[in-house]
Amino acid sequence: MVLEQYIQRVEExxxxxxxxxxxxxxxxxxxxxxxxxxxxxxxxxxxxxQGLEEKLQLMKIAASTQGTRPIAEEDEAFRKEMRGKINDYIKEIDRCIALLNA
Known part of the structure; x- marks a missing residue:
C-alpha cells in the first residue's frame, strides 16, 4: 500500500x-x-x-558646394573629411596620369 502511494506521487x-x-x-x-x-x-x-546617414552626407556635400554652411558643430570635422577625400582623389588622379605617361 505504501509503495503504491509512493508510485502514485511520483507519477503525479x-x-x-x-x-x-x-x-x-x-x-x-x-x-x-x-x-x-x-x-x-x-x-x-x-x-x-544607414540611408539617412548617406542622405545627410550628400546634403552636407551639396551645401558645401553651394556655399552654404553645413551643421555648425560638425563643420570643422566635415571640412577635414572632405579635404582628405579630395586629396585622396587627387593622388589617385596623379597615379593614373603617371601610369598613362609611362
Missing amino acids: KLHLLLKKLQQVQAENASLREELNTRQQELHEQQGVI
Whole structure:
C-alpha cells in the first residue's frame, strides 16, 4: 500500500513536470519568434539609419558646394573629411596620369 502511494506521487510529480516542460517549451518558442521579429525590425531600422546617414552626407556635400554652411558643430570635422577625400582623389588622379605617361 505504501509503495503504491509512493508510485502514485511520483507519477503525479512526473505529470506536473511534463506539463511545466510543455509550458516552458511553448514559452521558449514564443520568445524565439519574438526575438526573430525584433532582429528583423532592428535590421530594417539599421538600413533606414544607414540611408539617412548617406542622405545627410550628400546634403552636407551639396551645401558645401553651394556655399552654404553645413551643421555648425560638425563643420570643422566635415571640412577635414572632405579635404582628405579630395586629396585622396587627387593622388589617385596623379597615379593614373603617371601610369598613362609611362
